[in-house]
Amino acid sequence: MIKLNIHEAKTHLSRYLPALEQGETILLCKRNIPIAEIRPLPKPRTRPRPLGLAADCGTELPPEFFDPLPAEFLAAFTGETE
Numbered sequence: 001m002i003k004l005n006i007h008e009a010k011t012h013l014s015r016y017l018p019a020l021e022q023g024e025t026i027l028l029c030k031r032n033i034p035i036a037e038i039r040p041l042p043k044p045r046t047r048p049r050p051l052g053l054a055a056d057c058g059t060e061l062p063p064e065f066f067d068p069l070p071a072e073f074l075a076a077f078t079g080e081t082e
Contacts, residue, residue: 003027003034 002016002024009016009028016026026038 001025001027003029005029005032 002019004012004016004026006028009026016024020026020038020040023040027034028036028038
């Protein structure tokens with residue numbers, strides 16, 4: 001963990017970006033009192049997520065799965081029906 005005061009972070013933050021990209025955490029301090037933590041974002045997925053638990057079994061979803069829901073079904077979710 002890298003500990004930086006605000007002035008040092010403001011002046012030299014770009015120096016610490018390579019370490020941040022490697023997974024290092026920066027502890028941002030104000031007068032040596034920790035006030036924030038800067039952490040790297042998770043890396044984006046390189047392949048699409050499987051759809052459901054049966055994604056590996058080769059089952060395809062039917063095209064009607066993606067059709068809009070019926071109006072009465074949507075109304076039930078919004079409380080418009082009795």
